[in-house]
Amino acid sequence: GAVVSQHPSWVICKSGTSVKIECRSLDFQATTMFWYRQFPKQSLMLMATSNEGSKATYEQGVEKDKFLINHASLTLSTLTVTSAHPEDSSFYICSARDPAGKYNEQFFGPGTRLTVL
Amino acid sequence: EDKVVQSPLSLVVHEGDTVTLNCSYEVTNFRSLLWYKQEKKAPTFLFMLTSSGIEKKSGRLSSILDKKELFSILNITATQTGDSAIYLCAVEAGTDKLIFGTGTRLQVFP
Numbered sequence: 210g211a212v213v214s215q216h217p218s219w220v221i222c223k224s225g226t227s228v229k230i231e232c233r234s235l236d237f238q239a240t241t242m243f244w245y246r247q248f249p250k251q252s253l254m255l256m257a258t259s260n261e262g263s264k265a266t267y268e269q270g271v272e273k274d275k276f277l278i279n280h281a282s283l284t285l286s287t288l289t290v291t292s293a294h295p296e297d298s299s300f301y302i303c304s305a306r307d308p309a310g311k312y313n314e315q316f317f318g319p320g321t322r323l324t325v326l
Numbered sequence: 327e328d329k330v331v332q333s334p335l336s337l338v339v340h341e342g343d344t345v346t347l348n349c350s351y352e353v354t355n356f357r358s359l360l361w362y363k364q365e366k367k368a369p370t371f372l373f374m375l376t377s378s379g380i381e382k383k384s385g386r387l388s389s390i391l392d393k394k395e396l397f398s399i400l401n402i403t404a405t406q407t408g409d410s411a412i413y414l415c416a417v418e419a420g421t422d423k424l425i426f427g428t429g430t431r432l433q434v435f436p
Contacts, residue, residue: 241422250431253414253424255423255424258423302369304424306422314360315371315422315424316371317362317368317369317370318368319367320367320368
């Protein structure tokens with residue numbers, strides 16, 4: 210199946226700093242990528258839909274200025290958590306849809322665990 | 327508001343048991359229902375269901391969708407310790423968005 214990678218797999222940062230997470234589709238082109246957040250023992254919550262060459266679409270309650278999304282190419286989307294605080298600590302997962310896939314399903318990256326001290 | 331509800335939240339069984347996981351939904355513009363297995367990292371795809379009454383099978387796992395009653399079940403027969411994971415149900419509604427349920431945590435003991 211299609212492969213989606215994320216980098217870094219885990220990051221620890223100080224409160225107030227910014228952290229950038231990369232999501233790449235390795236063997237297919239993705240015009241749309243999705244960013245999710247998962248708190249411990251909870252399900253995945255969609256944060257935003259990242260569209261190549263245009264602005265991201267954010268879900269209700271997600272701060273656009275805090276979670277900056279850039280989808281500069283058909284294989285790369287980045288999520289920047291600006292001025293991170295401890296409550297931003299979470300597991301961030303991206304996904305991308307492979308239009309050529311058998312089921313046109315979303316493939317998920319391995320996730321990035323962010324810990325803000 | 328679109329929502330997906332899974333039950334039970336948690337399940338503990340012994341190897342060899344058969345389990346049934348439930349997923350009910352209320353969404354507008356339903357397109358498909360998907361099941362994922364999540365171990366320590368990101369979810370891995372199991373099934374996509376779009377039509378009622380057609381069972382999808384993969385080894386010991388099977389799933390079926392009832393679009394009239396708005397639910398799906400995931401069956402796992404002859405469970406193994408490697409089946410221990412969180413099983414997520416997600417519904418694709420309208421656009422490409424996936425709405426996830428809370429998940430069912432399955433633990434299989436030898």
